[in-house]
Amino acid sequence: MTASELILISIVIPTYNYGHLLPRALDSVLGQMANDVELIVVDDGSCDNTNEVLATYATRCPRLHAIHQANAGAAAARNRGIREAHGRYALLLDADDELLPNALDTLRSVVKIKPEAGMVLGAQLSVFPDGRERLRLASPVPVASPRELTRLYLLQKRISISHCCSLFRRDLLLQRPYPEQLRNGEDIPVFAYLLVSAPVATTDVPLAKIYKHADSLRHSRDKEEAYALSIVHEVFEHLPVECQSLRKRYAAQRYLSLFRAALNAGDRAQARRFYSKAIRLNPSQSLRWSYLSKALRMLFGG
Incomplete structure (x- = not known):
């Protein structure tokens, strides 16, 4: 069995001009690296100090795989990392967020109990600009028809799915890549597909800190x-x-x-x-x- 065949979880971090925050995300992963985990960072054409940050970290962690590409957007960066990965599962960590300690141990335990899961949804700590933190538990996902699950997710908004605190089966992500022509909302088609394609497992253990930014509320009305x-x-x-x-x-x-x-x-x-x-x-x-x-x-x- 080759080393790549031993990989259970591929952590993919797409980044663009987040060199000042990337160390926080990297440290949160490196603190719980193991033989069944790989770390891939896709630098999506950054023009800040991201390249220097990655070079410094590569000397500390030879297993960090840094990919540099021309700027093409978050969807393209995620797709590239997923294609280059080897794990059965992928965790897509945003460069400005961080994994909580024992997140990977928790995910290993969940998929061991429910290996057929196509997606694992975990709890998260939302961190607001003023420093307040709020715990958000994983959405309960009923055993239901694809139509009912789609209705609950898209129309009722009763099912919440986020990067960073979710684990996805990589073969499903390869079947439904992120639409690269979309620069926001590109996760909705992928999450909808994952939801109806395989069973969903949940855990109320917080897996990540997700940082909220004031500018995340601004959306362009162009087209x-x-x-x-x-x-x-x-x-x-x-x-x-x-x-x-x-x-x-x-x-x-x-x-x-x-x-x-x-x-x-x-x-x-x-x-x-x-x-x-x-x-x-x-x-x-x-x-x-x-x-x-x-x-x-x-x-x-x-």
């Missing part, structure tokens, strides 16, 4: 409608036939999100157009009071 429809297409492109009946409802939900964003930006003309499209796609969803009240205030100048 926002085309972008939202691209996400809808990517999500349903790889889902089973029984899930396709949810496509219109999910498209309506995306339009309702566009409606809210347009209202917040003071663009009432676009808000009216987006709300009209949402109603045509799914009247019952669009006429919920949380949306209807905003639409009425918009129409009557409230």
